[in-house]
Amino acid sequence: MGRILLLFRAILIKEVTTFKRYFFNSMGGLITTYLFFMLIFWGYSSFAGGMDNFGATLEGMVVGYILWLNAIMVYENISYSTIINEAKEGTLEQLYMSSFSFGWVVSAIAMSRFIINVFLTSIMLFVIILSTGVSLNIDLVSILPLLILTVLNFLGIGFMLGGVALIFKKMHNYLQIVQFLFLFAIAAPVATIPWTRFLPGSWGSHLIREVMVNDVRIMDFSVYQILFLITIGLVYLALGYGAYKICEKHAMQRGLIGHY
Amino acid sequence: MEQNILLKVSNISKTYKIRKGEWVKAVDDISFSVKKGEIFGLLGPNGAGKTTTVKMICALIRGDSGEILVNGINNVKKRTKALRSISAVLEGNRNIYWRLTVRENLEFFAALKGKNPQKIKDKIDYYIDFFNLREKEKVTASNLSRGMQQKLAIATALVSGTEIILLDEPTLGLDVKASYEIRDLLKRIAKENGTTIIITTHDMSVVQEICERVIIINNGAIIAEDRVENLMKLFDTKSYRFVVEGKLTSQQEELFEKIDQVVAVEKNSKTEITFNSADTSLFYQIIEVLKAENSIIESISQKEVNFEKVFMEIIEEGDKNGKNSAVV
Ligand SMILES: Nc1ncnc2c1ncn2[C@@H]1O[C@H](COP(=O)(O)OP(=O)(O)OP(=O)(O)O)[C@@H](O)[C@H]1O
Numbered sequence: 001m002g003r004i005l006l007l008f009r010a011i012l013i014k015e016v017t018t019f020k021r022y023f024f025n026s027m028g029g030l031i032t033t034y035l036f037f038m039l040i041f042w043g044y045s046s047f048a049g050g051m052d053n054f055g056a057t058l059e060g061m062v063v064g065y066i067l068w069l070n071a072i073m074v075y076e077n078i079s080y081s082t083i084i085n086e087a088k089e090g091t092l093e094q095l096y097m098s099s100f101s102f103g104w105v106v107s108a109i110a111m112s113r114f115i116i117n118v119f120l121t122s123i124m125l126f127v128i129i130l131s132t133g134v135s136l137n138i139d140l141v142s143i144l145p146l147l148i149l150t151v152l153n154f155l156g157i158g159f160m161l162g163g164v165a166l167i168f169k170k171m172h173n174y175l176q177i178v179q180f181l182f183l184f185a186i187a188a189p190v191a192t193i194p195w196t197r198f199l200p201g202s203w204g205s206h207l208i209r210e211v212m213v214n215d216v217r218i219m220d221f222s223v224y225q226i227l228f229l230i231t232i233g234l235v236y237l238a239l240g241y242g243a244y245k246i247c248e249k250h251a252m253q254r255g256l257i258g259h260y
Numbered sequence: 261m262e263q264n265i266l267l268k269v270s271n272i273s274k275t276y277k278i279r280k281g282e283w284v285k286a287v288d289d290i291s292f293s294v295k296k297g298e299i300f301g302l303l304g305p306n307g308a309g310k311t312t313t314v315k316m317i318c319a320l321i322r323g324d325s326g327e328i329l330v331n332g333i334n335n336v337k338k339r340t341k342a343l344r345s346i347s348a349v350l351e352g353n354r355n356i357y358w359r360l361t362v363r364e365n366l367e368f369f370a371a372l373k374g375k376n377p378q379k380i381k382d383k384i385d386y387y388i389d390f391f392n393l394r395e396k397e398k399v400t401a402s403n404l405s406r407g408m409q410q411k412l413a414i415a416t417a418l419v420s421g422t423e424i425i426l427l428d429e430p431t432l433g434l435d436v437k438a439s440y441e442i443r444d445l446l447k448r449i450a451k452e453n454g455t456t457i458i459i460t461t462h463d464m465s466v467v468q469e470i471c472e473r474v475i476i477i478n479n480g481a482i483i484a485e486d487r488v489e490n491l492m493k494l495f496d497t498k499s500y501r502f503v504v505e506g507k508l509t510s511q512q513e514e515l516f517e518k519i520d521q522v523v524a525v526e527k528n529s530k531t532e533i534t535f536n537s538a539d540t541s542l543f544y545q546i547i548e549v550l551k552a553e554n555s556i557i558e559s560i561s562q563k564e565v566n567f568e569k570v571f572m573e574i575i576e577e578g579d580k581n582g583k584n585s586a587v588v
């Protein structure tokens with residue numbers, strides 16, 4: 001266990017150092033993202049005839065947007081930044097040759113990135129709240145566990161598509177399209193159309209909206225609601241990682257790991 | 261099992277599928293073993309199968325058949341355990357994180373191999389000094405020269421203290437000065453640390469300078485295996501130059517043309533006859549042909565060995581004789 005902690009620490013240091021070193025690059029992207037959101041927000045609120053009438057939906061929209069940011073970051077971190085980029089840069093093979101199984105290495109990367117993502121999206125949320133005047137319930141004790149479980153869905157999909165991109169190199173151009181599909185999954189009306197709760201991230205987003213918009217606390221959810229969130233998260237993660245392992249085996253047979 | 265054998269490669273083969281119905285045999289029944297502390301070379305022209313062999317040892321490419329034992333541990337069945345004894349630089353200067361500094365890279369790679377960077381601080385410092393990177397310690401790898409990046413890549417492989425280091429084309433793309441510096445450092449590492457080093461290269465002089473034992477690979481198969489000194493000795497003594505006064509007679513020309521290895525060139529009213537061969541009788545044959553027509557032999561000298569050429573000859577001979585026919 002001590003050795004695993006060592007790995008997590010080293011990867012966290014590496015990710016945070018890289019992030020800090022290229023902070024202004026990341027910030028540039030974030031500012032664009034923010035301006036983009038504000039554009040949609042103002043367009044939406046003026047089209048809908050003023051904020052007052054649509055206050056509740058606007059709150060939902062802000063939460064949905066922040067969740068979507070987290071979703072695409074997690075997804076992109078695994079599929080694009082880790083698997084494809086490291087393969088491109090020539091370091092993926094080194095990760096494969098570490099003294100830990102690749103699963104541990106990637107878990108450590110995912111966790112480190114998650115911490116950075118939460119930090120970034122919190123700033124974003126704070127700025128959006130300030131500039132739109134939307135009021136939200138920031139109950140971290142309720143939100144964080146729900147967010148972690150929701151993010152597992154997107155982690156699974158990131159693995160799956162990262163694996164596919166390992167084999168079909170040209171694929172990565174299409175990886176971004178998937179991000180827009182997440183938007184639908186996050187906005188899915190799970191209360192009115194029950195089957196949509198099986199979409200990646202839909203159920204988790206629903207619960208988080210309940211917390212942030214309707215002031216529900218995590219303890220107020222039923223055991224079944226939470227159990228379903230855990231189950232669906234683990235299923236997506238297991239399916240995604242399983243798919244990745246199949247792709248990985250294929251890539252090892254065809255000598256494609258680290259060839260980009 | 262033989263004592264001191266650290267790496268045992270037995271009958272490995274690898275065929276790549278390129279597209280439907282099209283296959284490339286990259287590695288064809290290769291076997292060799294490397295002893296503890298040895299500097300072992302894999303020499304071969306482009307596309308010979310060197311990288312594939314090395315990546316199979318690193319368990320990055322799954323072979324079709326054969327077995328690789330690292331310290332007696334099967335590298336496919338007990339992958340993670342076997343890999344604890346192996347570090348590799350496979351992509352030259354691309355093997356490191358360009359956005360991290362020299363020290364950060366060394367610390368990260370140590371941890372990746374299960375070593376606590378804080379506990380091996382001395383070792384990290386040792387390698388920073390050893391590779392002359394002290395001044396650049398806090399510089400990101402992207403801002404280093406090509407040669408420094410290569411040195412850092414090798415240092416990251418060494419820092420965790422694994423028993424075997426694999427280097428795929430460690431001098432490729434470097435200028436002459438950097439290339440020589442790396443060769444010197446590698447020799448010193450082996451001498452001072454007793455690390456087992458396996459190097460692939462298409463450059464015969466790298467093997468000659470650094471390696472103790474070498475296998476020569478072509479078309480995926482081993483065509484020669486020996487200690488480097490033996491290989492060199494052979495080439496050295498079998499490489500001659502005759503300088504003859506005047507032109508050769510047409511009869512002599514005809515005779516020499518029949519022998520593949522012999523090349524006769526006219527130069528300023530003299531004729532230069534050179535040949536490379538493992539066959540000593542050829543030497544006497546040439547003298548006989550010259551004597552028969554009373555040619556005056558001005559000098560006989562050992563030609564300066566052109567390694568590239570000798571190497572190509574071995575390969576061609578191997579091609580002629582079919583696979584696995586060792587020349588030596
Ligand atoms: N991933 C791959 N898919 C298909 N064919 C491959 C792959 N990798 C290598 N090959 C082919 O296998 C053969 C051996 O390649 P390999 O890279 O092992 O040779 P090498 O000795 O390292 O050559 P070089 O000096 O060019 O690096 C070549 O014919 C090469 O084209």
Ligand SMILES: [Mg+2]
Nearest residue numbers: 310311312428
């Ligand atoms: Mg190669």
